[in-house]
Amino acid sequence: MTEFSGNRNFKISNQKVVESCSSNIALIKYWGKYEGQIPANPSISFTLNHCKTNTEMEFFAAEEFSVQTYLAGNEEVKFAEKIEKYFKSIEVYLPWILKGKYIIKTENTFPHSSGIASSASGFGAIAKCLMSLDHNFNVDNQQATTDTQKTSFLARLGSGSACRSLYNGLVVWGKTEEVAESSNLFAVPYPNEEIHPVFKKFNDWVLLVHEGEKTVSSTVGHALMDDNAYAERRFEEAHENFKILKEILKTGDMKRFITFVEHEALTLHAMMMMSNPAYILMKSGTLEIINNIWEFRKETGLNIFFTLDAGANVHVLFPENEESDSIKSFIKEELLPSTQNGKMVMDEMSF
Ligand code: DP6
DSSP: OOOOOOOTTOOOOSEEEEEEEEEEEEEEOOOOEETTTEESSOEEEEEEEEEEEEEEEEEEEOSSOEEEEEETTEEOHHHHHHHHHHHHHTTTTOTTTTSEEEEEEEEESSOTTSSSOOHHHHHHHHHHHHHHHOTTOOOSSSSOOSHHHHHHHHHHHHOGGGGGGGSSSEEEESOOTTSTTOOSSSEEEOOGGGSOGGGSEEEEEEEOSSOSOOSSOHHHHHHHTTTOTTHHHHHHHHHHHHHHHHHHHHHTOHHHHHHHHHHHHHHHHHHHHTSSSOOOOOOHHHHHHHHHHHHHHHHHOOOOEEEEOSSSOEEEEEEOSTTHHHHHHHIIIIIGGGSSSSOEEEEEEEO
C-alpha cells in the first residue's frame, strides 16, 4: 500500500538537523502486528517527560548510500544496519533517501542498556530528523494530513510504539471506534477534554530490575503472537478495554484505573508465557516489586501501582499529590533493593 508519494525529482542538499523525542509507556499494550507494521490491536500510552533520545543527523548528498551511527559517542554498527534497512523500507515515501551518506549521532537521557525502550524515542527522533530534512514530503491520500501525523507515520515504520512518541500526554495508535480520529497508520492524541484532571500529572519511576539485552526482542515477541492460541482473544480484549478505559479516564476512577493498568501489563507477560516457545522476561526482582506494591497498597490504601514493558523493569506509577511523599519513601526504601544495581529513573508525565 502506498500512502504517500514523494516528488521523484526532489533532491535535498547537504544538511545537519537536530531533533529530540521522548519515550512512552503503554497502558493498553501493542503486542502483535500484521504485514506493513499494522498493529493487531489499538494501544494507548503516556509520553514521558524526561526519558528522551537526542539525535543529530548529518546528510551528505552522494550517489552511494551509507549510514554511520554513534550512540553516546561510540560507533554502533548494529544500529546503522537497522537504520539502513529502515531507510530502504521508506524509500517509497522519501525518494531521495538512499541518495547520500548519513552520520547519525544519538544520545539517550536515560542510562544506556538500562532496558528502557529506546526504540520508541530513537525512531521518533529519526523520523523527526527526516521530516526536517524534507518538509515537502507529500501525501497522496487524505489520511495523514498534519506534519505530526506524517512524522508519526514514518516513525511507525521504524518501530510501532515510536509513532505514539510524537505527541505529549495520552496518545492512541490503532483504529478503535472509541477514538474518532484513530488510525492504524499513525498515532493521534487522546481528546484532552475526555481526561479527568487526576490523570494529568503522574509519576513513573522506572526500577531497573535488569540492565542489558533482553533474551527475546520485541520483534520476535510480536511474531510469536502469530501462532499464539490466545492471540485473537487478546486482540478482542484490547478493543473492549478501550471502551472501559474511556469511561475510567472520563470519571477519574483511580481504583478502577489501577486494576485496569496492572491487568494489561500482566496480560502482556501472560501472552509471552503462552507463546510457543514460551519465554519469561520478568525476573525475580520484578515479582518481588509487584508483590511489595500489592502489600503496601493493601495496608495503606495509597494509589501506587505498576506497569511493565516487554522486559523485567517495573514502571511504578502514582499520581503527584499530597500522598506522593510517603509513596516515594516506600519506593526508595522497600522497592529499590530488588533492582540489579540499586538504580531507577524518576520520570513523570504531565500535560
Ligand atoms: C510491549 O514498538 O518495540 O512496549 O514495532 O517491532 O518495533 P516494533 O515493536 P515495539 O513494541 C513495543 C511493545 C510494548 C507495548 C507498547 O509499547 O505498546
